[in-house]
Amino acid sequence: MPFQAAAHSFGKLYTLPVPVWMYLYGAAAALALSFLMIVYFVGAPARARRNFQTLRLPSACNVLRTPLLLRALQLLSIALLLLSIASGLIGSANSYANFNMTFFWIVVLLGYTYWCALFGNSYDLLNPWRAIIGALQRLAPNAFTGCRSYPPWLGYYPAVLLYMALVWMELFGNVHPLTLSVMLVIYTIISLAGAWWWGEQAWFRYCDFLGVLFRVVGRIAPLHWAGDGFRLRQPFIGLLEEPCPRPSLLVFILFMLSSTAIDGMHETVFWVRLYWYDVVNLLKPLVGADPARTYRLFKMLYLAFQSLALLASPLAYLSVYIALLWLAKRLVGSQIPLRRLCLEFAYPLVPIAFVYNLTHYYTLALGQGPAILRLASDPFGYGWNLLGTGTRFASPMLLDAGNIWHTQVALILLGHIVSVYLAHLVALRLFSGARAATVSQLPVLILMMLYTTAGLWILSLPIQAGVWVPRS
Amino acid sequence: MLGLLFIAFRPAPQVAASVEESRSALAPTPQASPAAAPGLAELIVKNATLVSGPSRIKVRQGDAVTLRVTSDQDDELHLHGYDLEAQLQPGVAANLSFIADRSGRFDLELHRSHLELAVVEVEPIP
Known part of the structure; x- marks a missing residue:
């Protein structure tokens, strides 16, 4: 019986696995670069203690923060949310003809993440759910001040759980435009209820996972808002402004890493065989040998296996993280509690997590992203051409596989070297x-090295072709 | 240092061997018809299932490729990336011929059966 390999919910990846020689070269280069970094700091530890220069931008730029413009953008943000919900409900069931799939998965989840990485986090100002609550607050000023105070032990775990739910839907939910609309409606209800129960401030700080994600990524941007004006700073250096406030946020950052890893891995030959050979053979004696019956059971268990892998993946990354920081503490004989060390070194992981995401999805963002112009003209897939952009980017933009490989390896190395650099600055402090x-x-x-090599290795794994036929 | 590593790890391009390999990858699996022209992949579909032919078709950039697909149902054949389409009629072989000028990994799909029939992997020329 054939088994249809579960595809990514939306968007076709057309990248070829990185060749093994390039993977080995990348791993070796990461090692070499790491030692160069150590040599750099051994030569002049004082380099780490200089003050980071920022460049103040002319105050004319502050026009971007005028209330009128922000209000207009917030309205646009709410309108786009409503359009996304509506287009899934009444529009085409074809994911590529419906506005909401490309808009949510590609423009918001990928494009806006990269936007925040360049220009800083603007989501706290534009968040449509926050804008809706802001509007409701005008009608009922005390509606979202909170019925209960937010329990401190919860930390960012609600955001972690919601983020996990989203990635689970992305990988295994077989999301169609209608499903996406339902997800958005449910999230709207959750947001309103959460903000009502715990108060708007606590909800958007700790629970709204998109806000948490964009805030973390926004720290790497060279542009940032300093309260009285925009400033330019060294990219990535915003990650050193303050240590990670809570262990739950560390788990969130590690899930950024591990969810991309699972996404990259779950369609590979390695992964499919891991289950259909190793796990299935392990379980066979327990279930019996009737192939027709057991196959259906194993197919169901496959979903459980993959879900468990996704949910447990941050714990795998976390255990390695804690073990090695414990080792660092022992080597130095430091009195600093392990918990604090874990928090201090958390933000320096963000560059690695970010390049994981970028290497996996930038081809998808470039290939499918421009279609938003066409879809904006015909959001429901009815054949309209409202904006006159209906024929733009009819065929996707495809990059050459060789260029993609080199870019992927270069990006992974860049993320690695930045993370090593930041970690060293933290250590000196x-x-x-x-x-x-x-x-x-x-x-x-x-x-x-472990995180980086894992990322490279996943990029080099051959991908399972179309249909997998397990041997009975 | 990086340059040295790059050179050290970069293997010599084994063009002749790879072409041979891609030819063999293109040839249909043993149970399919033995008369295979180079650059031709034959796929046979029954009950929305691939019953004969390769599910991974490896070619090199620039190769002339023909995908010959026969199904027992009406269907629509679509090669993603290249955006090529062909109509399938029951029992009639449809040919999809093209020059593989874009490198990458492209899905070959049957739209009506929602079947990801195979993938075409076009290896880039170094």
Whole structure:
């Protein structure tokens, strides 16, 4: 009996796996670059202690924050949310002809993430759910001040759970335009209820996972709002402004890494065989040998296996993280509690997590993203041409596979080197003496090498072709 | 240092061997018809299932490729990326011929049966 390999919910990836020689080269280069970084800091530890320069932009730029413009953008944001919901309900069932699939999965989830990485997080101002609540607050000023105070032990875990739910739907939910609309409606209800129960401030700070995601990614942007004006700063350096406030946010960051890893892995030959050979053979004695009956059971268990892998994946990354930071603490003989060390080194992981995402999805964003112009002209797939852009980008933009490989490996290396650099700056701040800082960085280097090599390795795995026929 | 590593790890392009390999990958599986022209992949579909032919078709960029698909039902054949389409009639072989000028991994799909029939992997020329 054939088994249809579960496809990514939306968008066809056309990238070929990175060749093995390039993967090995990338891993070796990551190692070499890491040691160059150590040498750089051993030579002049004082380099780390300079003040980071920022460049103040002319105050004319502040026009971007005028209330009138923000109000207009918030209205647009609400309108786009409503359009996304409506187009799934009444529009075409074809994912590629309906506005909402491309808009949500590609423009918001990928495009806006990259936008925030360049221009800083603007989501807190444009968040449609926040704007809706803001409008409701005008009618009923005390409706969203909270019935209960937010329990501190919950931290960012609601955001982690909601983020997990979204990725689960993305990978295994077989989402169609209608499903997406239902998801958006449910999320709207959850947001309103959550903001009513715990108060608007707590909800959007700890629970609204998109807000948390864009806030984390926005820290790497060179552009940032300093309260009185825009400033330019060194890219990525915003990650050092303050340590990660809570362990739950560390888990969130690790899930950014691990969910992309699972997404990259779950369609590969390696993954499919891991289950259909190894796990199934392990379970066979327990279930019996009747192929017709057991196949259906194993297919159901496959979903359970994949879901478990997705939910447990941040724990795998977390255990490696804690083990190596514990080792760093022992090597230096530091008195700093392990918990604090774990929080201090959390943000420096964001560049690796970001390039994981970028290498996996930038071809998808470039290939499918421009279709939004066509879809904006015909959001329901009825054949309209409202804006006159109906024929733009009729065929997707495809990049050459060789260029993609080189870009992917280069991006992974860039993320790695930035993460190593930031971690070293944190170490110099935490541990007294350059020697202790350098020694502490050996386990951290191993940690980042593991994450980076895992990312490269996943990129190099061959992908399962169309239909998988398990041997009975 | 990086340059040295790059050179050290970069294998010599084995053009002749790879072409041979891609030919063999293109040839239909043993149970399919033995008369296989180079660059031709024959796929046979029954009950919305691929019963004969390769599910992974490997070619090199620039190759002339023909995908010959026979189904027992009316259907619509679509090669993503290249955006090529062909109508299938029951029992009649439909040919999809093209020059593989774009590298990448492209799905070959039967729209009506919602079947991802195979993938065409076009290896880039180094």
